[in-house]
Amino acid sequence: MQNNQTSQEIIKDPTPLQETWYNLKKNKGAMVGMTIILIFIFMAIFAPLISPFDPLAQIIEDRKTPMFTNGHVFGTDDLGRDMLSRLIYGARISMAIGVISVGISLVFGILIGVTSAYFGGIYDKIVMRIIDIMLAFPYILLTIVIVSVLGPSLMNAMVAIGISQIPRYARVVRASVLAEKEADYVLAERALGAGNFELMFLTILPNCLSPTIVQATLGVGEAILSSAGLSFLGLGAQPPTPEWGLMIASSKEFITNAWWIVTLPGIAILLAVLGFNLFGDGLRDILDPKMRN
Amino acid sequence: MFKHILKRLSLLIPTIFGVVTLVFFMIALAPGDPARVMLGERANAEQIEQLRAELGLDKPLIQQYGLYLSRIVRLDLGKSITSGQKIASEIKERFPATIELAIWAMLFATVLGVLLGVTSAIRRNTWVDYTTMGGALVGVSMPVFWLGLVLIMIFSVWLDLLPTGGRMNIRYFFEPITNFYVIDGIIMWFKEGTPKFLVSALRHLILPTIALGTIPLAIIARTTRSSMLEVLQQDYIKTARSAGIKERRVIYRYALRNALLPVITVIGLQFGLLLSGAILTETVFSWPGIGKWIYVAIGARDYPAVQGGIIFISIFFVLINLVVDILYSVVNPKIRLQ
Numbered sequence: 001m002q003n004n005q006t007s008q009e010i011i012k013d014p015t016p017l018q019e020t021w022y023n024l025k026k027n028k029g030a031m032v033g034m035t036i037i038l039i040f041i042f043m044a045i046f047a048p049l050i051s052p053f054d055p056l057a058q059i060i061e062d063r064k065t066p067m068f069t070n071g072h073v074f075g076t077d078d079l080g081r082d083m084l085s086r087l088i089y090g091a092r093i094s095m096a097i098g099v100i101s102v103g104i105s106l107v108f109g110i111l112i113g114v115t116s117a118y119f120g121g122i123y124d125k126i127v128m129r130i131i132d133i134m135l136a137f138p139y140i141l142l143t144i145v146i147v148s149v150l151g152p153s154l155m156n157a158m159v160a161i162g163i164s165q166i167p168r169y170a171r172v173v174r175a176s177v178l179a180e181k182e183a184d185y186v187l188a189e190r191a192l193g194a195g196n197f198e199l200m201f202l203t204i205l206p207n208c209l210s211p212t213i214v215q216a217t218l219g220v221g222e223a224i225l226s227s228a229g230l231s232f233l234g235l236g237a238q239p240p241t242p243e244w245g246l247m248i249a250s251s252k253e254f255i256t257n258a259w260w261i262v263t264l265p266g267i268a269i270l271l272a273v274l275g276f277n278l279f280g281d282g283l284r285d286i287l288d289p290k291m292r293n
Numbered sequence: 294m295f296k297h298i299l300k301r302l303s304l305l306i307p308t309i310f311g312v313v314t315l316v317f318f319m320i321a322l323a324p325g326d327p328a329r330v331m332l333g334e335r336a337n338a339e340q341i342e343q344l345r346a347e348l349g350l351d352k353p354l355i356q357q358y359g360l361y362l363s364r365i366v367r368l369d370l371g372k373s374i375t376s377g378q379k380i381a382s383e384i385k386e387r388f389p390a391t392i393e394l395a396i397w398a399m400l401f402a403t404v405l406g407v408l409l410g411v412t413s414a415i416r417r418n419t420w421v422d423y424t425t426m427g428g429a430l431v432g433v434s435m436p437v438f439w440l441g442l443v444l445i446m447i448f449s450v451w452l453d454l455l456p457t458g459g460r461m462n463i464r465y466f467f468e469p470i471t472n473f474y475v476i477d478g479i480i481m482w483f484k485e486g487t488p489k490f491l492v493s494a495l496r497h498l499i500l501p502t503i504a505l506g507t508i509p510l511a512i513i514a515r516t517t518r519s520s521m522l523e524v525l526q527q528d529y530i531k532t533a534r535s536a537g538i539k540e541r542r543v544i545y546r547y548a549l550r551n552a553l554l555p556v557i558t559v560i561g562l563q564f565g566l567l568l569s570g571a572i573l574t575e576t577v578f579s580w581p582g583i584g585k586w587i588y589v590a591i592g593a594r595d596y597p598a599v600q601g602g603i604i605f606i607s608i609f610f611v612l613i614n615l616v617v618d619i620l621y622s623v624v625n626p627k628i629r630l631q
Contacts, residue, residue: 133311138569138610141603148591148599149319221434228436229573233588248439252577255446262446266439273434281430 023286030282036275043091053082055089055242064258075260077251083260086242087268093243094272097158097227098220104162106216109169110205116170117177118200128174131167139164143226147235154227154243157236161226165219172215176208183207210287217283221276228269244269297622301615312607317361320600321354348597370601375593380601384583389472390460391575391582395567397502402509403560409510410517410556411549417522425514432511437570441504441577448500455500458579462493501578505570509563516559521552554625561617565610 014022024030043050052071059080067075074083112131116124134142146160180186181204189203228245230236237243239250244265251261328344329336345351349360364371370380409429413422449457460474461467467490470477475498478491524530525548533543571584579585583602590598 129307129311133308133315136308136312136611136614137315137607138566140566140569140572141606144572144587144591145316145319145599145603148596149322225434225436229438232436232438232573233576234592245436248436248442252442255442256450259446262439262442266436266443269439270431270435274431277430277434 020283020286024282027282027285029278030286033275033278033280033282036271037279040091040272040275041095043088044095047088047092051082051085051088053085055081055085056240057081064254064261066258067260074264075258077247077261078254078258081240083264086247087244087264089242090244090247090265090268091272093154093237093241094224094227094269097154097161098223098276101158101162101165101223101227102216102219104159105165105169105219106212108163108166110173110212112166113170113173114177114200114205114208117174118181118196118204127170131170134164134167135171137164140226140229143230144233144235147230152235152238154231154237154241157227157230158223160230161223165223168219169212169215172211173208176211177204180204180207214280214284214287217276217280221273221280224269224273224276294622298619301618305611305615308611309608312611313362313365313604314358316600316604316607317358320596321357365604370604371597373590373598374595375590375598380598383586383598384602384605386472387581387583387586390474390580391568391571391584393473393475394498394501394505394574394580394582395564395571397498398506398567399509399560399564401502402506402513402563406510406513407517407549407553407556409514411521411544411552413514414518414521414525414552415544422518426518429511429514432507435507437504437508438573438577440507441500441574444500444504445577456497458497458577460494460497460581461490465490465493501574501580504577505567505574508570509560509567512563513556513559517552517556520555521548524548524552527551554621557621557624558617561613561620564617565613568606568609 024034052073059076059082061080062070062072062076063080064078065072065076065080067073069075072082072084074087076082077086112127116127137145142164143157143160146163147156150156150159177200186199186203189199194203227236227243228248231243231245232249234249237246239246247265248262251258251265254261328341328348328350332340332344342351349357352360368381370384372378373380373383376383409425413425416422445457448455456462467477467481470480474494475491478488478494481490482488525544530543530548533547534540538547568583571580571582572588573584574580575582575584576588583606587599587602587606589595590602
């Protein structure tokens with residue numbers, strides 16, 4: 001194994017990846033965050049194998065079973081569905097939300113940010129004006145507007161969250177491309193005859209990824225929170241999907257007699273988001289000391 | 294400084310214009326005919342045509358847009374479909390509730406956030422610092438609506454200490470004067486000699502204030518801490534200390550003043566975000582403000598109301614950001630003296 005402590009110090013010229021990993025291992029918060037993320041990813045992948053029950057199966061005689069009874073570790077909900085199984089399947093949905101919506105904002109954010117910084121001029125001015133207007137919107141309202149245009153569904157909620165976050169990524173990418181584009185290595189590549197596309201995406205972009213990666217990690221947590229909020233408002237996942245936000249929404253009348261139905265999905269959201277925030281903060285401290293606050 | 298303020302002011306109109314345009318076209322391009330949606334499945338073609346004409350939907354899109362703009366300029370947001378009332382007056386009626394809650398939430402977040410931020414900066418790397426920053430991280434990772442429900446569960450259902458929702462005990466005969474219930478409560482105290490209205494208004498405010506204020510609280514505490522740590526390393530702080538000035542005075546008089554500059558921006562931004570976060574909080578606490586009203590309008594597919602409400606909040610958000618920016622340039626000597 002190359003990654004154990006002793007061999008780590010022997011590596012003379014560590015690659016950026018090795019160096020990041022080495023620093024990351026010393027950051028306790030980031031390691032806790034990573035562990036939480038890995039547990040949720042594990043749950044997401046192996047949901048059918050580790051769930052004790054079918055998340056959609058309603059056992060009418062077992063409705064609102066308290067925790068640790070009748071084989072239901074986390075009890076059952078108002079329709080007699082096993083809470084633990086629903087929470088495990090919920091991890092699947094939340095991880096998908098994170099990946100898909102952040103994916104959308106990343107792809108378009110990078111495309112817009114790189115091109116507007118690289119070409120500059122009137123194109124840059126127009127693009128940045130539109131981005132400013134999008135940022136002038138409170139973020140949640142923007143997603144609500146987009147979902148009400150597309151119609152309420154989980155997929156549309158992910159798209160809405162993805163779109164409304166594009167401006168942030170575009171700005172981060174644009175700023176770092178602006179800082180890099182006049183650097184000597186770029187001028188050298190250009191002198192060697194590299195075309196615009198090659199310069200933008202193969203020469204400059206790889207050197208601008210650090211802040212973008214930090215933003216994306218923190219963005220996953222934010223996407224999970226936003227999607228829970230949209231589902232709570234009836235604009236995201238629809239029943240009987242075991243989405244955590246929706247589980248909270250559909251259980252709010254039971255806070256008087258079945259506390260676990262409303263409490264547990266919230267704790268699941270909290271843990272998942274906390275994991276990404278811890279990991280993202282750690283990454284930021286290492287990759288991007290300037291952004292630290 | 295005036296140049297800076299003028300520059301910001303000149304950006305205001307294009308930004309508001311952009312926001313209105315964006316909302317208009319997104320809602321206008323929504324699939325499905327709003328008239329059909331509003332009237333339901335059983336409406337006949339004639340009724341739908343009539344409503345389309347009433348709403349101006351039969352005209353070309355660009356003409357609709359022109360009409361909408363000219364109405365917005367006159368502060369006319371159209372009529373709500375569900376209530377038939379003017380949207381502008383519905384907003385006017387509900388806005389005080391939203392603002393009242395937002396102000397309390399922001400006060401709670403600012404006072405506690407600055408206090409916690411300063412404390413953890415001076416006690417850096419002690420358990421106080423770790424607990425506060427850990428708490429702040431949990432605070433930003435939590436769904437607000439869930440926190441609201443948990444607070445209701447603990448303080449209203451289990452302990453039976455505070456009301457579950459609303460703004461005033463419904464058994465009281467209460468006629469709002471300013472629609473800011475705390476102020477109304479004080480006025481009623483003078484008028485009727487009983488503080489019960491004020492007490493009830495405050496009791497109803499506690500849980501929503503905590504729920505809505507938690508995220509800004511966490512963010513303000515984090516910002517204050519890091520800004521304070523930065524300022525404490527500056528030379529003038531060392532000078533002040535070596536001159537023998539008391540530590541308390543160094544911190545609160547010299548350091549905090551400068552450390553608060555970035556915090557002001559964060560407070561302004563968070564205040565704007567509170568208004569949109571209010572959609573979730575108001576829904577949980579049945580708080581009769583704009584947020585809950587938009588939520589109901591979304592459910593009823595009352596497009597003009599959703600459109601009007603969102604445009605109103607967005608413009609308010611833009612204005613708050615502008616005020617904060619100007620305020621910032623006034624208090625920041627670097628910009629002021631330019």
